[in-house]
Amino acid sequence: MKRTTAIVIGAGQAGLAASHCLARRGIDHVILERGEVANSWRHERWDSLRLLTPNWQCRLPGKQYAGPDPEGFMPVSGLVRFLDEYAATCQAPIHCGVTVSGVSATTDGYRLQTSAGPWACRSLIIATGPCNRALVPACASGLPNTVHSLTAHQYRNPGQLPEGGVLVVGAAASGIQIADELQRSGRQVYLSTGEHVRMPRRYRGRDILWWMDRIGLLDETWRDVDDITRARRLPSSQLIGTEQGNTLDLNALTGSGVELLGRLSGVRDGEALFSGSLNNVCKLADLKAGRLLRAVDQWLAECGDNAQYPPPEDLPPTVTPARARLSLPLDTGEIRTVLWACGYHPDFSWLDLPVLDRKGMMIHDGGVTPLPGLYVLGLPFLRRRKSSFIYGASNDAEDICTHLAGYLAGTGSNRAAARCA
Amino acid sequence: MNVFTKIIDNGVNTEALIQAREALTQAPEAAQFTWRASCDWVNGTHCRSAVEGFFGLGEEQAHHKSFTFDADHPEVFAAEDQGATPVEYVLVGLASCLTAGVASVAQYRNIQLNSVRAIIEGDMDIQGILGVDPDVRNGYEGIRVRFEIDADASKEDIEALVAQSQKRSAVFDIITNPTAISVEVH
Numbered sequence: 001m002k003r004t005t006a007i008v009i010g011a012g013q014a015g016l017a018a019s020h021c022l023a024r025r026g027i028d029h030v031i032l033e034r035g036e037v038a039n040s041w042r043h044e045r046w047d048s049l050r051l052l053t054p055n056w057q058c059r060l061p062g063k064q065y066a067g068p069d070p071e072g073f074m075p076v077s078g079l080v081r082f083l084d085e086y087a088a089t090c091q092a093p094i095h096c097g098v099t100v101s102g103v104s105a106t107t108d109g110y111r112l113q114t115s116a117g118p119w120a121c122r123s124l125i126i127a128t129g130p131c132n133r134a135l136v137p138a139c140a141s142g143l144p145n146t147v148h149s150l151t152a153h154q155y156r157n158p159g160q161l162p163e164g165g166v167l168v169v170g171a172a173a174s175g176i177q178i179a180d181e182l183q184r185s186g187r188q189v190y191l192s193t194g195e196h197v198r199m200p201r202r203y204r205g206r207d208i209l210w211w212m213d214r215i216g217l218l219d220e221t222w223r224d225v226d227d228i229t230r231a232r233r234l235p236s237s238q239l240i241g242t243e244q245g246n247t248l249d250l251n252a253l254t255g256s257g258v259e260l261l262g263r264l265s266g267v268r269d270g271e272a273l274f275s276g277s278l279n280n281v282c283k284l285a286d287l288k289a290g291r292l293l294r295a296v297d298q299w300l301a302e303c304g305d306n307a308q309y310p311p312p313e314d315l316p317p318t319v320t321p322a323r324a325r326l327s328l329p330l331d332t333g334e335i336r337t338v339l340w341a342c343g344y345h346p347d348f349s350w351l352d353l354p355v356l357d358r359k360g361m362m363i364h365d366g367g368v369t370p371l372p373g374l375y376v377l378g379l380p381f382l383r384r385r386k387s388s389f390i391y392g393a394s395n396d397a398e399d400i401c402t403h404l405a406g407y408l409a410g411t412g413s414n415r416a417a418a419r420c421a
Numbered sequence: 422m423n424v425f426t427k428i429i430d431n432g433v434n435t436e437a438l439i440q441a442r443e444a445l446t447q448a449p450e451a452a453q454f455t456w457r458a459s460c461d462w463v464n465g466t467h468c469r470s471a472v473e474g475f476f477g478l479g480e481e482q483a484h485h486k487s488f489t490f491d492a493d494h495p496e497v498f499a500a501e502d503q504g505a506t507p508v509e510y511v512l513v514g515l516a517s518c519l520t521a522g523v524a525s526v527a528q529y530r531n532i533q534l535n536s537v538r539a540i541i542e543g544d545m546d547i548q549g550i551l552g553v554d555p556d557v558r559n560g561y562e563g564i565r566v567r568f569e570i571d572a573d574a575s576k577e578d579i580e581a582l583v584a585q586s587q588k589r590s591a592v593f594d595i596i597t598n599p600t601a602i603s604v605e606v607h
Contacts, residue, residue: 195588265598276597280587287581323563358449 004028006404007112007121011037011094013060014378014393015127016086020061021401023091027408029121031094032114038083040129041076047157048181050075050241051390052173054207059391060086061398071207073241079390103351109373123373123404126362130379130388132347136340137169142267143338144331152178152341158185164336165189167272167328169264171196172235175341176248180240182339183258190328190335191253192274194263198285198318199237201247203293204300204309208239209389212292215299218386222366225381232381235343236388250282250318261325270331272338274324282318289315346379367400373407375400433528451478467493467503508543512564515592516541519566522586532578535571564596 006022006029008015015031022029036042051058056070058079063086067074074082087094095116102113109122134151143149148162152174158181168179171193183189199208212218225231240248250260262275297312328335348356355362355369362376363369366383369376377396379387386392445452454477460470473487491504505513516539527534543564549557570579587593 262597268599273599277587277593280584280593283580284584284588287577287584290577 001111001118001120003120004030005121005408006123006125007032007110007119008092008125008127009033009100009112010127010129010378011087011096012040012127012129012378013038013083013390014129014397015125016083016090017060017393017397018125018127018377018401019090019092019094020086021397022404024061025401025405027401027405029092030119031090031092032098032100032112032119033094033096034099036096037087037094038080040131041083042080044131044153045076046152046155046178046181048075049177051079052237052239052241053209053389053391054241057209057213057389057391058082060394062086062089071245072243073245101350103353105353105371123375123408125375125377125400125404126348126351127377128346128348130346131344133345134340135342135345137264137342139264139267140338140340144270146333147330147335148337150337150339152339153344155339158182158187161187161339162336163187165334166337166339167192167261167330167335168339168341170194170235170341170343171238171250172341172343173237173239176238176250176253177240178339178341179253179258180248180256183253183256188334189253189258190261191250191258192261192264192272193250193278193281194275195281196235196250196285197237198249198289198315199239199292200249200289200315201239201245203296204312206309207245208292211296213386215296217292217295218384218389218392220385222381222383225385228381231385232379234380251316254319259325260320261328267330270329272328272330272335274326274328276324276326278320278324282320286315286317367396368403373404375404429528429531429533431524431528431534433525435525435528438525439529453477463491463503464501465493466498466500467491469504508545508561511561511596512541512543515564515590515596516566518590518592519568519583519586522590523568523570523582526582526585526589527572527574530578530582532582533573535573536569537571538569540567540569541565 006027008018008022008029008031011031011033015033016037019029019031033039050073052073054070055065055067055072055074058065058074065082099115100112101115103124104111106120109120110124112119112121131153134153136151140149150160155178161182165188166182167190168175168182169192171191175191179189179191201208203211209218222228238249240246246252254260260278262278263281264272265275266273293312293315300306300309330338346362348360348362353371353374355364355371355374357363362379364376364382367376376382377400378393381387383396383399384392387396454475456475458470458472460468462468468491470490470492471487472484472490474481474483476482490510492507492510493503494500494506495502520537520539523537524534541564543561545561546557548554549559568583570582572579
């Protein structure tokens with residue numbers, strides 16, 4: 001059996017950042033990766049995707065975006081290159097093509113079953129990412145078999161879909177971006193919209209994420225917010241990274257011909273049924289977006305140079321159809337494809353450890369699990385609002401590796417837990 | 422600097438609701454409720470329904486007393502108008518649920534309510550229930566709710582109360598989303 005002090009599972013931004021932090025602390029470790037470096041980015045995203053975070057936010061411990069356009073949005077291929085370069089500077093070996101199929105606890109750490117044989121370690125960081133499984137609602141089983149069905153995970157480009165109408169289910173970042181691309185490809189798109197997070201791309205002359213960073217919102221920690229469970233479940237913001245830096249909200253989609261529908265509430269007798277709550281979810285999102293802009297204004301009024309920036313503005317309300325459709329026939333040939341963009345879940349089913357809740361989600365306190373020496377990285381709002389962004393992985397990896405080093409040295413707070421276990 | 426010195430009281434015990442939420446997160450089985458009503462035909466389209474017991478928190482529960490509700494149809498439907506119509510009860514249910522929600526959310530957000538009034542209207546083409554036109558649905562084509570709220574809060578905060586009360590409303594969900602119904606005859 002191969003043995004090392006620490007193992008990091010996953011060579012995405014979170015795993016690579018962790019490796020860097022471990023190396024700096026002189027902790028022996030390896031990275032096990034099921035595919036290649038940046039595997040999900042490389043193989044599980046659509047062709048046209050650009051990051052929705054500006055380039056300057058591509059920052060990991062020891063590496064920073066150094067290109068000519070810090071305010072731009074790099075295509076996924078650019079991020080893959082960035083992570084490849086970063087991986088090349090890793091001091092630890094990255095074992096690619098190694099799938100971990102099981103983890104069990106031992107008296108002094110963890111034992112991993114992998115496709116390359118067993119490994120043992122004292123401490124383990126799980127950085128397998130939040131987007132392993134695309135969620136598909138149970139009602140999908142009721143779709144007529146004449147309708148083509150695929151998830152945002154499987155979507156690559158419009159050419160993959162038959163001609164004809166598309167029902168896109170879900171209006172978070174993936175859903176709105178794919179709906180826009182498909183509508184532009186000449187297909188009539190219907191967008192089923194539940195609760196969502198509206199956000200203008202730019203406000204008062206700056207990118208909205210620049211403001212959120214600046215006023216401290218993205219640095220809010222999991223201990224600062226009222227309801228962390230809800231904050232972690234929040235859908236991704238309606239943002240798109242384009243060369244023009246434009247806003248893509250529901251009004252923009254309506255403008256290009258997309259028809260808005262309520263949340264998909266069922267499929268019955270060949271018809272998709274939609275909730276009558278469209279007005280309410282749009283109102284909730286408008287109010288919340290308004291509060292974000294007022295927070296920027298207030299920050300500027302209190303501590304910034306107000307006059308340096310363009311004046312405050314209100315977002316126009318989201319315009320919903322006077323009477324949104326409540327149903328859409330799926331068996332008449334008008335809708336040829338249903339595209340599920342209902343969010344993603346991490347997959348921890350391979351983990352034989354008592355750290356999962358009844359829904360299979362990892363139980364953790366800012367990435368520190370109840371099991372001594374076991375950590376998780378790279379989940380939404382793990383330790384900060386920016387945890388799901390590239391540069392958020394930086395701070396989280398630093399914190400977790402500090403905790404891990406303390407644990408190995410016997411000074412970490414997990415030491416007590418270790419004795420009780 | 423904002424300091425809450427004023428005691429906000431909308432008569433809602435949010436403390437207890439928050440404790441219940443935490444307890445039920447730990448024991449989701451106790452969150453399984455069954456609501457019940459019985460309905461007796463009186464005469465014509467006049468019916469009398471009663472609500473008394475329900476199941477929840479793992480055991481049978483009871484209201485303090487039995488509540489009864491007379492339902493009938495107005496004279497323009499050639500009935501005796503012994504009570505509100507069933508479709509009006511639906512409006513009553515939605516308005517009550519949203520209004521109670523506004524009060525609860527306001528209490529939680531430290532907003533003092535002075536008065537809340539919901540005016541609710543539902544449009545219906547009765548060609549549906551009369552079987553005149555099969556393309557017309559039986560139920561409401563749309564429901565409008567107008568809230569008149571006097572509270573110690575900004576317009577945006579009041580709008581947010583109303584939006585949040587819809588988000589957490591059972592009746593809003595029941596009306597906006599399909600529900601499977603099974604009916605048996607014994």
